[in-house]
Amino acid sequence: MMCTGVWIELSRLLLVTGTPGVGKTTVSRIIAEKLNGIHVDVAKVALEEGLTKGYSAEDHSHIIDAESLSRRLGKIVKSSTCDVVLEGHFIPKIYGFKPSLIYVLRCHPKILRLRLKRKGYPERKIADNVAAELLDTCLYDILSTFKSDKTVEIDTSKKNPAQVASLALKILDSRIKLREVKIDWLQRLLVEGGLEEILHYIESQAPRMKIR
Numbered sequence: 001m002m003c004t005g006v007w008i009e010l011s012r013l014l015l016v017t018g019t020p021g022v023g024k025t026t027v028s029r030i031i032a033e034k035l036n037g038i039h040v041d042v043a044k045v046a047l048e049e050g051l052t053k054g055y056s057a058e059d060h061s062h063i064i065d066a067e068s069l070s071r072r073l074g075k076i077v078k079s080s081t082c083d084v085v086l087e088g089h090f091i092p093k094i095y096g097f098k099p100s101l102i103y104v105l106r107c108h109p110k111i112l113r114l115r116l117k118r119k120g121y122p123e124r125k126i127a128d129n130v131a132a133e134l135l136d137t138c139l140y141d142i143l144s145t146f147k148s149d150k151t152v153e154i155d156t157s158k159k160n161p162a163q164v165a166s167l168a169l170k171i172l173d174s175r176i177k178l179r180e181v182k183i184d185w186l187q188r189l190l191v192e193g194g195l196e197e198i199l200h201y202i203e204s205q206a207p208r209m210k211i212r
């Protein structure tokens with residue numbers, strides 16, 4: 001977490017969240033590098049510093065200690081003289097931050113399924129995450145914690161990580177207006193076909209998810 005940038009009087013805080021596998025870590029590293037800032041993988045900090053309260057076997061996920069993690073991240077942000085990019089799917093659980101912008105990375109459920117498979121996730125966890133992406137879970141979570149006028153969705157499905165980072169920086173620079181991008185995978189899949197197939201896949205792998 002070294003900062004090599006020149007002194008920036010007003011360092012900015014950027015938050016990057018999204019369903020596992022959408023590319024948060026890959027993209028956040030590029031954004032931080034371009035800004036000469038620091039990149040912080042929130043889950044990594046929580047695990048390495050023991051800021052967790054256990055493990056949920058059902059969710060295949062660690063349970064973070066939101067209070068101590070927020071305090072720790074707050075110290076990192078306050079002590080930084082350069083821009084900070086905090087990223088991870090735990091972002092909606094942390095509090096006490098005033099970000100300049102929050103990016104919610106999105107990915108078409110079919111493409112996300114492939115990315116998670118390539119990442120070696122167990123099939124059940126892939127299905128859970130595909131369902132979460134389909135139902136806008138991360139967006140919903142972030143909007144219940146932070147103001148919507150700071151939040152922007154970016155569709156990563158047909159962009160490589162460098163292109164996603166470049167778009168994120170253009171939005172930050174206001175060279176592209178913070179548009180009301182509303183991603184609706186259910187509607188998209190209804191129009192292009194494939195909704196039945198993806199729902200069948202989710203139900204076959206994660207039977208507790210009865211979303212029809």
Ligand SMILES: Nc1ncnc2c1ncn2[C@@H]1O[C@H](COP(=O)(O)OP(=O)(O)OP(=O)(O)O)[C@@H](O)[C@H]1O
Nearest residue numbers: 019020021022023024025026027115156159160161
């Ligand atoms: N825009 C993209 N296009 C294609 N592949 C991508 C893109 N972004 C990331 N990937 C690939 O998808 C995989 C997941 O990326 P990454 O680990 O950055 O996701 P993440 O959101 O940080 O996941 P996690 O929540 O599990 O930490 C990696 O193999 C990465 O190379």
Ligand SMILES: [Mg+2]
Nearest residue numbers: 024025026041
């Ligand atoms: Mg990651």
